Amino acid sequence: QTKRMQEIPIVLFGKDYWTRVIDFQFLADEGVIADEHLDLISFAETPDEAWDIVARFHRRHRSESGDAVEPGGS
Secondary structure: OOOOOOOOOEEEEOHHHHHHHOOHHHHHHOOOOOHHHHHHEEEEOOHHHHHHHHHHHHHHHHHHHOOOOOOOOO
């Protein structure tokens, strides 16, 4: 990663599918992605669950930085 982009949550639908298709821990072990970026990856089964993941991410980052915007807000 080049640190050129603000961190954003990555929400993948269908954990059973994605954990079979991509071994994210292996990618981190091989240096393809940074270990800390594994925390950006979440799995959801429903749109509501995905929204909760995104909202939690932005609440957490707003409290850390003081300037993040709530999703859907201005």
